[in-house]
Amino acid sequence: MKAILATAPGSTDVLQLRDIPKPELPSAHHLLVKLAAAGVNPVDTKLRAKPVYFPDKLPAILGCDGAGTVEAVGSAVTRFKVGDQVFFCNGGIGDEPGNYAEYTTLHEDYCAKKPVKSGLQDSAALPLVFITAWESLVERVGLQAGQTVLIHAGAGGVGHVAVQLARHLGARVAVTVSDDHKAALARGYGAEKTINYKTQDFVQETLSWTNGQGADVVFDTVGGETFLRSLPAARVYGKVVSLLSTPLSLADTQLARVRNLSLCYDLMLAPQAMGLHDDRIRQRKILEQAAALVDAGKLTVHVSHRLPMEQAAEAHRMLEAGGTVGKIVLTMG
Structure with a gap:
């Protein structure tokens, strides 16, 4: 063959x-x-x-x-x-x-x-993208109807599937994207709010969208600085789930602690x-x-x-x- x-x-x-x-x-x-x-x-x-x-x-x-x-x-x-x-x-x-x-x-x-x-x-x-989205949103953070979720890279492989799954679960969805075409795609899949991370501050946009509270859940598919900046975008007692390992400084862990955040990770290939x-x-x-x-x-x-x-x-x-x-x-x- x-x-x-x-x-x-x-x-x-x-x-x-x-x-x-x-x-x-x-x-x-x-x-x-x-x-x-x-x-x-x-x-x-x-x-x-x-x-x-x-x-x-x-x-x-x-x-x-x-x-x-x-x-x-x-x-x-x-x-x-x-x-x-x-x-x-x-x-x-x-x-x-x-x-x-x-x-x-x-x-x-x-x-x-x-x-x-x-x-x-x-x-x-x-398979990989759906299992990843399901493990992250359902099993790790228990996303519920009526909650708000910020999904990074909402038009990407995992992201566009996660948007649809979150909407199926009854959540309100915001996404980050890099251009108008991706924003239109994400809206078509059910995103309520689209944020162009190249021209907008996704933290401030998320806070504005949630009346200053922050999202109940942030789903990070990007890692690095995006993960670290996601911490203040989550509400107090909120949850952040990431697909990547990102070093946390003492200041980062202190911010997460002060805000009582739950930090979760998903590597669907681990089994x-x-x-x-x-x-x-x-x-x-x-x-x-x-x-x-x-x-x-x-x-x-x-x-x-x-x-x-x-x-x-x-x-x-x-x-x-x-x-x-x-x-x-x-x-x-």
Whole structure:
């Protein structure tokens, strides 16, 4: 089969199209999936540049997100049959091969049937971003109906899905964006207030929007200075959840303490990296929630670019250049 291999740590040039053997089922509980598409995520570019989970296992196939058709099932599989269309977040960070390939294998417990009302390409774009948004907003901070939430990068991959999830939960949503096009997209997904962080102070805009109180929840998908400046944008006794690790100075922690803030973090790939089987099943059940929302017309994923698998390097270049709207997918055949 054809696959894109990360042959060494480095620039996009290390992504090479190769012919490799079609994978065999590693256990009786595994599926063989003929991939239709793979979602491309920022973590893929980071692992290409610095493969921290598998420095001694190169060349490796990247790509956590995938969708395709079940071509074969192990003898103990009960949840799927040949011909089922599925989507999942699996592989691409270490022991299991990723999804920049024509075929992949995965345990049946980590796989969900794709949404009926979504094609395979769109379904491949959804797993990592939806699981991240769900873990952050539902599991970490318990976002409730009537609460206010500020979502950074509201037109980005995680951001535009988080906006829709927050609105589904009944929250009022403000977002930061970098231009009018992204603002229009975020409003279309349900954002009540859009803040252009290049021309506006998002802290002051958030305070104004909440009558001086600050947002009940701030969802940080950016990190760095954005995370630190989010602390005064949250209300006293509010919650800030971040996808990135950011060093906190003594002054930062004192500000968070004085305001009684809860600081939370989410790394949705931790269950896969740490081999936490029960949490992998929990994440699959989150994907089943995503499929239900798509089929109910309450969730959509914005795929801005569909590139053939052979153009994986270009997809990485686009992500690293910044400013990408929604998601990029690689297509197979």
